[in-house]
Amino acid sequence: MNILILCDLQPVGGTITYLTNFVSELSLLNHSVTIVSFAEEKYDFFPHNHKITQKQFLIKRRFYKISLFSRFIKLFSYLRKQKPTQYDLVISDYYLPAIAYFLCRLILQKWKKIKMFYQFHGSITLEQHSQNVYGKKKLKQLYYAVNYVLEKFCISQADKIICFSSYSRSVLEQTIHYHKKTVLIHPGREKLFDDIRSKYTKQQAREELGLPLTKKMIFLASRIEPRKGIIECLNLLLEERDKLPNTFIVMATNLTGLTDAVTTISRLPVFYLHLPPRDTLALLYRAADLTLMPSKKLETFGLTTLESFCLGTPVAAYDIGANKELIPTEFLASISQPSSLIDVVMKTLNKNNESRERLALSCIEKSTQYSWTTYANSVLSLLKP
Numbered sequence: 603m604n605i606l607i608l609c610d611l612q613p614v615g616g617t618i619t620y621l622t623n624f625v626s627e628l629s630l631l632n633h634s635v636t637i638v639s640f641a642e643e644k645y646d647f648f649p650h651n652h653k654i655t656q657k658q659f660l661i662k663r664r665f666y667k668i669s670l671f672s673r674f675i676k677l678f679s680y681l682r683k684q685k686p687t688q689y690d691l692v693i694s695d696y697y698l699p700a701i702a703y704f705l706c707r708l709i710l711q712k713w714k715k716i717k718m719f720y721q722f723h724g725s726i727t728l729e730q731h732s733q734n735v736y737g738k739k740k741l742k743q744l745y746y747a748v749n750y751v752l753e754k755f756c757i758s759q760a761d762k763i764i765c766f767s768s769y770s771r772s773v774l775e776q777t778i779h780y781h782k783k784t785v786l787i788h789p790g791r792e793k794l795f796d797d798i799r800s801k802y803t804k805q806q807a808r809e810e811l812g813l814p815l816t817k818k819m820i821f822l823a824s825r826i827e828p829r830k831g832i833i834e835c836l837n838l839l840l841e842e843r844d845k846l847p848n849t850f851i852v853m854a855t856n857l858t859g860l861t862d863a864v865t866t867i868s869r870l871p872v873f874y875l876h877l878p879p880r881d882t883l884a885l886l887y888r889a890a891d892l893t894l895m896p897s898k899k900l901e902t903f904g905l906t907t908l909e910s911f912c913l914g915t916p917v918a919a920y921d922i923g924a925n926k927e928l929i930p931t932e933f934l935a936s937i938s939q940p941s942s943l944i945d946v947v948m949k950t951l952n953k954n955n956e957s958r959e960r961l962a963l964s965c966i967e968k969s970t971q972y973s974w975t976t977y978a979n980s981v982l983s984l985l986k987p
Contacts, residue, residue, distance in 0.1 A: 766903035767924035790974030821890035835896035887913035914962035
């Protein structure tokens with residue numbers, strides 16, 4: 603089978619985790635994959651083998667987030683030279699390249715015969731809803747309205763819409779009102795993480811990373827943006843630092859987003875890494891006693907949770923979104939009482955060795971339910987009549 607994937611590339615976040623694992627799995631299953639991507643700069647995320655073809659288009663930084671026209675022109679010039687009959691399926695996971703493709707189909711009619719699936723990570727419209735609809739700035743309200751129309755058009759044109767979680771599916775249905783096309787397929791865990799877990803104990807992982815061996819470690823792995831709650835979490839940890847003695851924090855993130863938190867970080871025992879490679883990220887999960895995921899809204903799956911579980915490390919988070927589908931109740935803090943997250947952290951870190959070992963095993967067992975092979979086969983099975 604030959605699959606065409608249309609995507610935007612960013613160096614951080616769940617989207618790139620999804621893309622790299624999905625593409626790798628498709629090639630392992632002996633399917634051919636063509637990746638047409640749009641990015642601000644050149645990236646090399648995907649395996650190099652005869653099953654994978656890549657075409658990357660660069661868009662100037664100042665236009666990248668909004669330029670549907672640039673994507674359309676570049677994609678049209680590419681598709682018009684291709685034979686649509688060579689592809690069995692088109693997949694996209696972001697509305698701008700997806701819309702560019704649908705616009706191309708209006709002109710290049712032969713492409714309409716190919717099924718198009720849309721992987722729904724989350725709603726751009728819903729993410730912007732509260733700040734733009736109820737805001738006072740007319741320009742932001744207009745921007746929201748345009749995005750809503752574009753996203754709804756994108757989803758209306760797709761043959762199937764794939765969601766990672768029940769929550770993600772409900773978000774889609776309440777925002778865009780398309781439910782007949784939606785399919786729930788869980789993502790998978792990364793094989794590299796299984797390999798790291800089998801190779802290193804927690805102490806060995808810390809030794810490999812040069813981290814303190816006797817202190818308790820809290821790990822944060824997330825983009826720096828308002829809904830992820832990282833800055834608020836750091837402030838909370840600072841306020842309650844007396845409750846967490848002999849504890850240090852490791853952050854793996856885009857450090858360019860941390861300028862507003864420099865003062866807070868300087869007063870906390872924090873080690874931080876800028877976009878570490880995947881093997882280092884896996885070691886960090888393995889080394890940690892607890893992963894914190896302080897997102898405050900719209901957590902449509904939580905690949906961070908799955909990655910942490912795979913390495914035998916529990917996750918503390920707020921009781922929002924898909925967190926309730928993945929994380930046991932005792933590790934969920936009430937979003938209505940943000941400071942309650944510290945209570946969950948303390949309770950987890952203060953467990954005795956035997957309880958921590960049982961907890962690690964339960965996390966690993968939970969992660970084994972998720973497989974990229976199952977995901978890929980489930981997606982392709984949707985092509986069957």
